[in-house]
Amino acid sequence: xxxxxxxxxxxxxxxxxxxxxxxxxxxxxxxxxxxxxxxxxxxxxxxxxxxxxxxxxxxxxxxxxxxxxxxxxxxxxxxxxxxxxxxxxxxxxxxxxxxxxxxxxxxxxxxxxxxxxxxxxxxxxxxxxxxxxxxxxxxxxxxxxxxxxxxxxxxxxxxxxxxxxxxxxxxxxxxxxxxxxxxxxxxxxxxxxxxxxxxxxxxxxxxxxxxxxxxxxxxxxxxxxxxxxxxxxxxxxxxxxxxxxxxxxxxxxxxxxxxxxxxxxxxxxxxxxxxxxxxxxxxxxxxxxxxxxxxxxxxxxxxxxxxxxxxxxxxxxxxxxxxxxxxxxxxxxxxxxxxxxxxxxxxxxxxxxxxxxxxxxxxxxxxxxxxxxxxxxxxxxxxxxxxxxxxxxxxxxxxxxxxxxxxxxxxxxxxxxxxxxxxxxxxxxxxxxxxxxxxxxxxxxxxxxxxxxxxxxxxxxxxxxxxxxxxxxxxxxxxxxxxxxxxxxxxxxxxxxxxxx
Numbered sequence: 001x002x003x004x005x006x007x008x009x010x011x012x013x014x015x016x017x018x019x020x021x022x023x024x025x026x027x028x029x030x031x032x033x034x035x036x037x038x039x040x041x042x043x044x045x046x047x048x049x050x051x052x053x054x055x056x057x058x059x060x061x062x063x064x065x066x067x068x069x070x071x072x073x074x075x076x077x078x079x080x081x082x083x084x085x086x087x088x089x090x091x092x093x094x095x096x097x098x099x100x101x102x103x104x105x106x107x108x109x110x111x112x113x114x115x116x117x118x119x120x121x122x123x124x125x126x127x128x129x130x131x132x133x134x135x136x137x138x139x140x141x142x143x144x145x146x147x148x149x150x151x152x153x154x155x156x157x158x159x160x161x162x163x164x165x166x167x168x169x170x171x172x173x174x175x176x177x178x179x180x181x182x183x184x185x186x187x188x189x190x191x192x193x194x195x196x197x198x199x200x201x202x203x204x205x206x207x208x209x210x211x212x213x214x215x216x217x218x219x220x221x222x223x224x225x226x227x228x229x230x231x232x233x234x235x236x237x238x239x240x241x242x243x244x245x246x247x248x249x250x251x252x253x254x255x256x257x258x259x260x261x262x263x264x265x266x267x268x269x270x271x272x273x274x275x276x277x278x279x280x281x282x283x284x285x286x287x288x289x290x291x292x293x294x295x296x297x298x299x300x301x302x303x304x305x306x307x308x309x310x311x312x313x314x315x316x317x318x319x320x321x322x323x324x325x326x327x328x329x330x331x332x333x334x335x336x337x338x339x340x341x342x343x344x345x346x347x348x349x350x351x352x353x354x355x356x357x358x359x360x361x362x363x364x365x366x367x368x369x370x371x372x373x374x375x376x377x378x379x380x381x382x383x384x385x386x387x388x389x390x391x392x393x394x395x396x397x398x399x400x401x402x403x404x405x406x407x408x409x410x411x412x413x414x415x416x417x418x419x420x421x422x423x424x425x426x427x428x429x430x431x432x433x434x435x436x437x438x439x440x441x442x443x444x445x446x447x448x449x450x451x452x453x454x455x456x457x458x459x460x461x462x463x464x465x466x467x468x469x470x471x472x473x474x475x476x477x478x479x480x481x482x483x484x485x486x487x488x489x490x491x492x493x494x495x496x497x498x499x500x501x
Contacts, residue, residue, distance in 0.1 A: 039301065040269040041131070041196040041324055042256065045101075046249045047094060047143060047205035048285055049275030051294045053246060056083065060310065063458055066224035069243040073254035074298055077273050080307050081300030082345060087315045088360045088384065092277040092285055092292035093367045094205075095146040097317065101276075102126040102145060102165050104321035104336030107363050108381075108490040112499040115366035115377065120145065125333035126165040127321040131196045134330055137189035138167035142177035142200035166198035177201050179255040186259065196324075199256055201249035204242055206280045206418045213240025216247075226291055227459030228283045229422060230429075230438045238421045242279055267302035270327055272320060274298075280418040282401070282426060282442035286367050288382040288391050289452075289460045293362045299345060301327075309350040313357035314384070315341060337488065359385045361484050365500045371402030371415035376501040378416070379492055383481040389460055390477035391450040394492060401443045414443045449474065 051057070056075040057065035062085065090100035091107045091114070099113040100106065103124045112118030120126075132138040144166035163169070170181045182199065189195050214220055220236035229235050253273060260266040275295035278284045284291040297315065299305070322332045322340040332340065344353045352358075362384065366377030379394040393400070402415035410419065417423050423442075430439040441461060451465040451474050464470045482493060491498035 037268050038136075038194040039304070039328060040194050040260075040265060041136075041328070042199060042260070042269050042271045043197065043320070043324075044199040044201070044249075044253045044256070044271070044273040045098075045143075046201040046203060046246065046273075046275050048242075048277060048280045049204050049246055049249075049296060050279040050284065050291050051085070051087065051275070051296045053243065053279065054078075054296050064224060064226070066222060068218050068222050068224075068240065069246055071247065071250040073250045073257065074273055074296060076254075076257075077271055077300045078298035078310075081271070081298055081309075082305060082307075083310045084297040084299075084313070084315050085310060086312055086360070086386075087274065087295055087297035087317065088293045088362055089275070089277045089295050090316055090318045091363055091365075092287055093364065094143075094276050096365070097276045098145050098166075100316075100318035101320050102128070104318055104332075104338050106318060106337070106361070106488055106490075107365065108485070108492060109337060109488060114363075114500060116146075117366070117369060118499065120165060123335070125335045127324050128165065128167045128196055128198065130325055130330055130333060131328060132167070134328070135193065136328075137185075137193045137195040138197075139170045139185045139195075140164060140166035140168070140198035140200055141170050141181040141185070143202050143205075144169070144198060144200055166200070167196065175202060177203070177249075177252055179252055179259070182256050183259055186263065194328075199253065201252060203249040203252075204245035204275075204279070206420055208238075208241040208245060208420075210241065210421070211237060213237065213242070213244040216244055218243060226281075226284075228289070228291070228438070228441050228461050229281060230426065230435060232425070234425045235422045238281070242281075269301075270304075270324070271300040272297075272324075274317065274320075276317075280420065281422050282417050282438075285418065286364065286416050287400070288362050288364060288380055289389070290384075293382075293384070299341075301345070305345045306348040309348075311344060311349075311353055312351055312386075313344055313353050314360040315344075315357070316360050316362075359383055359480070361481065367416055368402075368411070370407040371411070372398060373403060373405075374501075379500060381481060381485060381490070381492070383477055383484070385477070387454055388473065388477060389450075389452040389454065390474065390481060392478070392481060393446050393448050393450070396446060396448045398445075399443070400446055404443070417442070449478070451477070 052062040052065040053069050054071040054074045056078050089097040091097045093116050095116045096107045099110050099120050107114040113120040128138045144164035170185045172181050218240040220240050223236045223239050225231040274297040278292035318338045319341050322336045325332050326340045326342045347353045362382045364380045378400050382391040401417050404413050406413050429435045449465040450463045452460040485493045
């Protein structure tokens with residue numbers, strides 16, 4: 001790629017954008033590097049991948065990690081860039097999480113897009129389209145914004161005349177991810193044209209091939225089983241199958257990095273690698289506990305950011321949109337309401353970089369369909385700090401994992417939880433000695449408030465919301481959560497009409 005601004009002007013003129021698109025920025029034109037090239041964007045996102053399920057976590061001694069899962073590509077991005085250990089999705093469900101990522105908004109600010117099967121209104125800017133208007137070549141492979149087609153007239157979804165908000169679809173085969181399609185995308189861009197690409201892995205979304213993990217050589221005896229799940233060989237093997245899928249995605253991202261290296265583009269590419277929500281196990285995915293919301297996140301940008309840093313600031317994945325736009329030198333749209341991470345990336349510091357990044361807010365509304373009588377959701381909000389997790393369940397009379405009724409055969413009872421060997425084991429053995437605890441954690445109703453003391457209970461299984469010694473702390477966290485929800489216009493707490501169920 002040429003380094004001249006004159007060539008950049010020529011490209012924009014051909015694109016019909018004119019020189020007005022040359023927005024000046026502290027990095028230079030388009031947020032260019034020192035050589036004048038605008039940065040490319042490679043956003044690699046994996047379905048259902050929890051932190052700390054990456055091999056670098058083991059090397060750093062992160063609690064909950066284990067030696068089984070191996071993620072050399074993620075480790076490389078983290079080592080050559082910045083690793084965020086307190087990164088959280090906005091919602092523990094794929095489409096709402098991705099809606100927040102694309103728009104830079106909390107899910108309660110997204111109307112129907114707060115729901116898995118909702119629509120993403122076009123009035124909310126999405127970062128791929130912002131960059132496309134600025135001259136970027138934009139596309140995706142694998143899973144883009146949502147797996148669910150929509151017919152809503154105001155939704156840029158997967159219809160015949162509608163485009164996925166992640167960009168132009170470069171999938172040559174549905175329900176799979178092929179790195180050759182990424183190569184085709186790169187080859188089709190214009191001369192000297194920067195790119196913005198969404199690399200969406202389906203991999204760790206269920207179903208899995210049974211025993212794929214142990215057949216690949218994993219030892220289930222080495223798995224670190226979360227405290228919220230029963231520790232037995234069924235669960236251990238199921239976790240190995242999940243790790244196998246994570247590793248395949250990691251390998252595919254590695255191939256994409258190799259392509260960029262071969263084309264001399266890697267050093268000028270902002271590489272973001274993360275999960276969209278937590279692992280598909282009971283009390284994980286769809287829930288606001290850490291295994292549902294705390295996800296892997298690493299960002300690499302060559303020499304533009306100091307490498308080898310581990311940052312503990314709390315980060316919401318919704319912040320990816322304004323971060324990407326600021327890094328490329330564009331004006332952040334007014335529809336994006338969360339902060340950019342650029343000050344953290346540029347700081348050169350590690351640990352806690354920005355003092356007031358000491359908490360994160362997460363939420364859930366409607367997830368899957370026909371899981372409860374009346375086809376309603378399970379609305380919850382939470383605030384997570386370094387010391388505590390506080391959860392507010394707005395409809396505690398509903399079943400959080402879905403009704404104990406089989407509405408759809410393929411989902412079974414408690415239909416919010418993906419069918420899997422672990423779920424089946426807990427259901428089948430609910431009357432066994434010691435199993436009632438895990439059944440209740442996974443499927444039973446919950447009180448209106450939950451509070452977990454992370455210093456004593458990192459697995460978040462002992463609710464201390466009604467323990468006297470925590471009364472003041474609970475009150476403060478509840479106020480902190482409600483203040484944020486009111487300030488950001490959550491219709492659930494403002495008593496306004498909304499699109500939620």
